[in-house]
Amino acid sequence: MACDFDISEFSLLDVPDDYIDDPYRYFAALRERSPMHRNPDGTVILTRYDDCVAAYRDPAVWSSDKKDDFGQKFGASAPLYEHHTTSVVFIDPPDHTRIRRLFQAAFTRKALAAFEPRIIALVDGYLDRFEEQGSMEVVEDLSFKLPIEVVCDMLGVPARDRLLIRSWAVAILTALEPSIDREQFDTGNRAVVEFKDYLRDLIKWRRSHPNEAAPTEVLTVLADAEADGEKLTETELLHQCIFMLNAGHETSTNMLSHGIHEMVRNPNEIRRLNSIPDLIEPMVEEVLRYQAPIQINNRRSIQDTEIGGVGIPRGTTVHLIVAAANRDPGQFPDPDRFDISRRPNRHLSFGLGVHICAGNSLARLEAAIAFRRLFARFPKLQLVSPAEIAPRLRFREVKRLHVSTH
Numbered sequence: 001m002a003c004d005f006d007i008s009e010f011s012l013l014d015v016p017d018d019y020i021d022d023p024y025r026y027f028a029a030l031r032e033r034s035p036m037h038r039n040p041d042g043t044v045i046l047t048r049y050d051d052c053v054a055a056y057r058d059p060a061v062w063s064s065d066k067k068d069d070f071g072q073k074f075g076a077s078a079p080l081y082e083h084h085t086t087s088v089v090f091i092d093p094p095d096h097t098r099i100r101r102l103f104q105a106a107f108t109r110k111a112l113a114a115f116e117p118r119i120i121a122l123v124d125g126y127l128d129r130f131e132e133q134g135s136m137e138v139v140e141d142l143s144f145k146l147p148i149e150v151v152c153d154m155l156g157v158p159a160r161d162r163l164l165i166r167s168w169a170v171a172i173l174t175a176l177e178p179s180i181d182r183e184q185f186d187t188g189n190r191a192v193v194e195f196k197d198y199l200r201d202l203i204k205w206r207r208s209h210p211n212e213a214a215p216t217e218v219l220t221v222l223a224d225a226e227a228d229g230e231k232l233t234e235t236e237l238l239h240q241c242i243f244m245l246n247a248g249h250e251t252s253t254n255m256l257s258h259g260i261h262e263m264v265r266n267p268n269e270i271r272r273l274n275s276i277p278d279l280i281e282p283m284v285e286e287v288l289r290y291q292a293p294i295q296i297n298n299r300r301s302i303q304d305t306e307i308g309g310v311g312i313p314r315g316t317t318v319h320l321i322v323a324a325a326n327r328d329p330g331q332f333p334d335p336d337r338f339d340i341s342r343r344p345n346r347h348l349s350f351g352l353g354v355h356i357c358a359g360n361s362l363a364r365l366e367a368a369i370a371f372r373r374l375f376a377r378f379p380k381l382q383l384v385s386p387a388e389i390a391p392r393l394r395f396r397e398v399k400r401l402h403v404s405t406h
């Protein structure tokens, strides 16, 4: 549907009322009419695929360091500032390289293969329950549970604490929205403090009860790096754990919910997947492209530069609208069509370059197992009521999705 809104007025700080229902028509209008759009706060919104790629690919010019932005937004003494300026995703090389290296062991092919039987067992358990009950609330009963169970296992955190972790994650990640109110700020700060206290106790316990059976357990690897005295400070250790727990479930939860939602809305695609099981991989990619769980990434120019031939002064914060780039017709023919056989599909949902999502293979594995087993077992899956989408801009969150077996 065309956008009748005057796009020159568009602001991420005050989006139109119907934005959450369909952000994509605003992205299309921006891409066509204002591809380097100036937000009222002086930041710049990029919506073209090539422009986002250019910024991702050049970390020497486009920094991920958020000290300036978050200093203004949170104040340098806020716990939210400490968290979001210490976690691996918001720092530049060489610190970024040092810290990212520590995660590698958790994501090797071998480490992920070891998780596969566990993911299958978890999914089958959720589906058995679905069969018994005839209906499920997808977010609560499957798409939140699976990634949080897996990431808790990966870190070595008791999954019984998942509701606590979820509430901290929501509070900490909500603070990344383009604009937040006082209550969101206070809740976010409280969440960082409580999460750190929780992890301190857990790390102490782990040190006195080493888990020799799981040498790649992230908590152990990071705690050992901290004990080494040079590789990681205590503050870094705590914030990488918080980041990993948050990054490892919030986005995957939404990927799973969106995938189920899009397939139920396109029953022909369920039939196609069931008759050609090899479509599972392109199907997962299409879900990621079509409803990017992280819609917006940011970078800041640390020197005068240009993008798409337009000069950009040093110190400019840009919003890379990944969700818009993923529907750029120059890269994706017929971009608003959900097509599980789309190839090639070089979407940007995991970012690109040095910060490309460290957990992308795990997320893809979870999705492939969950989607394949769900649609094979319940090919007549139906929507019970319209999905509810949360009013958040950075994360495209399905709040509720109710389905029945037929």
Ligand code: HEM
Pocket: 064, 088, 089, 090, 100, 103, 151, 244, 247, 248, 249, 251, 252, 255, 292, 293, 294, 297, 298, 348, 349, 350, 351, 352, 354, 355, 356, 357, 358, 359, 360, 362, 363
């Ligand atoms: C569908 C699910 C997921 C999506 C869409 C997603 C998306 C992203 C994106 C866009 C980035 C890059 C941000 C930037 O460049 O500024 C990122 C980074 C990261 N993600 Fe994911 N992610 C997902 C799942 C996961 C999982 C399951 C884990 C771990 C268990 C994880 C761990 C990380 C880490 C550690 C980074 C930081 C990498 C770095 O800065 O070098 N992610 N993710």
